[in-house]
Amino acid sequence: MLDAVLLILREVLEAALILSLLLALSQKLHLQFRWSLIAVTIGTIGSWLLAHYAYEIADAMDGTGQELLNAALYSVVILSVIALGLFICPLAFKSHLENNLTQKKIFASPSGKKLIYRLCIVIVSFSLAREASEIWIYLSAFTHDTEMLSSALIGSAIGAGIGMSLGASTYYAFTFMQKSYFIPVFLAIITLLAGGLSMQIAKQLMQIGWLDSATPLWDSTFLVDEHSWVGELLYALIGYDSRPAPIQGIFYLLTITPVVSACAWHAWQLRVKTHE
Amino acid sequence: MKSIRGFLVIILLAIVTLANFAAVLRGYLGSMDEAERLFNQRMLQQVDLLNYTLPQLLTTAEQRSEARVFPARTLATEASLEFQWVALDGTLLARSNAMPEQPVVPLEQGFQFANFHNYRWHLFVTPSSDKSSWFIVAERADQRYRLAESMILQAVYPMVFAIPIIGLIIWWIIGVGLKPIANLARELRQREATDLRALEQQDMPVELIQLAQSANDLLRRLDSSFAREKRFSGDAAHELRTPIAALKIHCENLLHELQPAPASVLKLKQGIERMSYLVEQILLLNRTAPDHFMGNFETVNLTQLVKQTIVEQSAALELKHHQIEFNGDECWVSGDRTALTSLLNNLLGNAIKYTPDGGQIAINTWLRGGDVVLEVMDNGPGIPATERERVFDRFYRLGGDRHSSKTTGCGLGLAIVQQVVELHGARIALTQSRYEQGLLIIVTFTACLATSTESKPLHLNQLLDHKVGDHEQLH
Structure with missing residues (x-):
């Protein structure tokens, strides 16, 4: 049961955090929530398909299909997160009045709103498809043993319950946050999240030998073990890895660079304006 | 936050779920430790049983060339304890059916793990009470785990299944708690605009x-x-x-x-x-x-009021040489006399104003079942279908200030008419006149019983049969 709790919690928590973050963003920007239904539906169907064709996928491309597909799913999510970050970034560096004007300008055209909806749908549905497919595969292993299945299901219910409760609490914590604080916090979290995901891409590519897995940069297992409860939580939040390879570090830096530099540029612009 | 109820239900349920499941996990881990202790105790008891019986057979056992094999238990079982009895020199003296023919671990006292026969086993190794031989008691780890978990899960199931029930109860209780707000909202909604x-x-x-x-x-x-x-x-x-x-x-x-x-x-x-x-x-x-x-609502003879209006407007009618026709039943409505007079004045006034000289105007009051239908029809320029909604707007005039009829007006007439119609719960419709061209305005009121205050009191039934057949022509 405990294994099921841990595995499901890890997957659900990551998806729930992404969903609640984006829902909170929609609430702050006065957007509709309907996209979330579409995203969850697409994600669930996608996850079932991924699980159903898991063997075919794993055997494809000389046995590297699973890793490559995971890397591709991660890449799409990362690119969408970066695009969203760059789109939202100007809102973090404006006074309240200017902020409203900027927001109006961004959303004045229907294409601005549409872009955000689409990015949100892609991020949530792709993340959910990958996470939930692992849950399907895990549970399908118990179908022949009813006793083990009921134990796994009860563990899954507990894991999902904890994950969703944390997601709901996060959502309300963000919605009660002032907008001026929320946007920078949102940017920081999604940047870290994208960085963490990029490390997973590197990991997948190292597993199939496309990238060289050299000596780890550090080993923080003694501090936080990746497979402990805290480790799982940190993994879900920022993609924590206790023994990252140098190439993973490079991927991380490359991913966070666009949003960080955009923020730096906007901050500099703001400074120039205030001096003028 | 879109809904207070939604927020409270979700956040309370999240807190209850977290607390409940944290307790479940804590309980699970604690119970598993306890179960482990219990199963180890069972192994110790097994050793006691072996101590009671086996050492007495030591001499005969040592004389045998091969180890004695005890038969497997005949009853189907979820978990069984197996054993090996080993001499001090390491030779196997006896074993239960499921155990290998060689001692599975070195003879060191204590609890240990070993893998054999495709399973992982919990072992307890201990010397016999007279220190003349060793016992190895073994139990399959998966069976022990399943047994322990199935016991503990009985306590976990209700806690998990309780969550949806708790959710429903929270939903209901918050609904009850928020009722005063709903009541207040309803009271405000149901109020009249003037209350x-x-x-x-x-x-x-x-x-x-x-x-x-x-x-x-x-x-x-x-x-x-x-x-x-x-x-x-x-x-x-x-x-x-x-x-x-x-x-x-x-x-x-x-x-x-x-x-x-x-x-x-x-x-x-x-x-x-x-x-x-x-x-x-x-x-x-x-x-x-x-x-x-x-307003002061009373039973009003609409037919009488129409006649009176025609008389009042006769000068204007004469000035423009209009021909006016009046037909209809005697109709009674419940209404405010002054407001109804202004409605008729405005409708007839508009017809007179906008119909070119020598035009035709007809006013009818019909009794149609429970309804009274007032018709005002002319052969003037009419109103295009696309404009018929807008003419009720205040200060709106067809064609703007430069009205084609060149007549004075302020664009308030039909707005007043509509207000009077609404006050009386009536309906108004604009349509094509039955003349070759022009406008027909139909106002439908609810019919009402006549009262003695008017000159000709009539009851509704009588009214339905009674056709006045009034026909007047004025020039």
Whole structure:
């Protein structure tokens, strides 16, 4: 049961955090929530398909299909997160009045709103498809043993319950946050999240030998073990890895660079304006 | 936050779930440790049993060339304890059926793990009580785990299944808790627009009293501003009517004094008349506004009222050489006499105004089942279908200020008509006239029993049969 709790919690928590973050963003920007239904539906169907064709996928491309597909799913999510970050970034560096004007300008055209909806749908549905497919595969292993299945299901219910409760609490914590604080916090979290995901891409590519897995940069297992409860939580939040390879570090830096530099540029612009 | 109830249900359920499941996990881990202890105790008891029986057989066992094999248990079982009995030199003396033929671990006292026969096993290794031999008691790890977990899960299931039930209970309780808000909202929604009484604060929860007090302040301010507005319309009527009347007299005097009258004085007279008409219409619109309509509803003979209006407008009809026709049943409606008079004046006035000289106008009042249908029809220019909705807007005139008929007007007539129609719960429709061209306006009221206050009291049944067959023609 405990294994099921841990595995499901890890997957659900990551998806729930992404969903609640984006829902909170929609609430702050006065957007509709309907996209979330579409995203969850697409994600669930996608996850079932991924699980159903898991063997075919794993055997494809000389046995590297699973890793490559995971890397591709991660890449799409990362690119969408970066695009969203760059789109939202100007809102973090404006006074309240200017902020409203900027927001109006961004959303004045229907294409601005549409872009955000689409990015949100892609991020949530792709993340959910990958996470939930692992849950399907895990549970399908118990179908022949009813006793083990009921134990796994009860563990899954507990894991999902904890994950969703944390997601709901996060959502309300963000919605009660002032907008001026929320946007920078949102940017920081999604940047870290994208960085963490990029490390997973590197990991997948190292597993199939496309990238060289050299000596780890550090080993923080003694501090936080990746497979402990805290480790799982940190993994879900920022993609924590206790023994990252140098190439993973490079991927991380490359991913966070666009949003960080955009923020730096906007901050500099703001400074120039205030001096003028 | 879109819904207080949604927020409270979700956040409370999240807290309950987290607390409940944290307790479940803590309980699970603790119970698993306890179960482990219990199973280890069982192994120790097994050793006791072996101690009671086996050492006495040591001599015979050592004389045998091969280890004695005890048969497997015949009953089906979820978990079984196996054993090996080993001599001090390491030779196997006896074993249960499921154990290998060699000792599975080195002879070191204590609990250990070993893998054999495709399973992982819990082992307890201990010397016999007389230290003459060793016992290895073994139990399959998966069976032990399953047994322990199935025991503990019995306590976990209810806690997990309780969550949806708790969710429903929270949903229901919060609904009950928020009822005063729903009641307050309903009370405000059901109020008439003119009902500005303060909200009743008795039995109201403390959280809502603040809100009710603010609402009452607002209602009080609204009430006084409505009162001011009503006073204003009365004052404005008085203040504007008097100088306009004076202006009219001065203008008439001027016309008499200056012979021949200059064109500008004639235009001045027209302007004053127009202003006088506009003021009267604005006051009428104000008086018939639903927010402060102070009508006196009574049973009114609509047919009589129509005749009276035609008589009052006869001068205007004659001036434009219109032919007017009146047909209909005797109809009674419940309404405000003054408001109905202004409705008829406006409808007939419009027909007279906008129909070119020598036109045809028809007014009918029909009794149709429980309805009274008032028709005003002319052969004027009519109103295009696309404009028929907009003509009820205030100050809206067909074709703008430069109306094609060149007649004076202010665009308030039909707005007043619509207000009167709404006050009486009636319906109005604009359609094509039955003449070759023109407009037909149909107003449908609910029929009413006649009362003795009118000249010809009739009951509804009589009314239905009674056709007056009134037919008048005026020139």
